Amino acid sequence: MPHTPTPWLTGSDAWQQFAKDHPELGYRGNIWSFHNFLRTRRNALLAAGVIRRATRGQWMVDSARFPAVAFELAMQPVFTAACDQCECSPCEVAA
Numbered sequence: 001m002p003h004t005p006t007p008w009l010t011g012s013d014a015w016q017q018f019a020k021d022h023p024e025l026g027y028r029g030n031i032w033s034f035h036n037f038l039r040t041r042r043n044a045l046l047a048a049g050v051i052r053r054a055t056r057g058q059w060m061v062d063s064a065r066f067p068a069v070a071f072e073l074a075m076q077p078v079f080t081a082a083c084d085q086c087e088c089s090p091c092e093v094a095a
Contacts, residue, residue: 011038011051011059014066021067025074034059037070040078045069 012031019029027033038045038059045051050066051059 007062007064008052008060009063011061014061014063017063018067018070022071022074025071027074037074041070041073044073 011034015027015031015034015037016029019025019027019033027037038051042051045066048065048069050062050069054060
């Protein structure tokens, strides 16, 4: 039976390619920069259906849709627990 190509890649492979394709974002493309990106954007990526958790904890990424979604998320400010995005703007927090 012939192998059918799939759009799903491991998270680290897809992230490495994303960082290489977008040097303007300053991501290193290593596993730790992927980990840090997921810390703040995992829920949005899951909601968009571009990442899934496979067995043994491996992240799988839809390589066809991930780059566009990740780029849009990278352009949005990251709000932390110290900043409620409903009550303040990023400019107020930085001041």
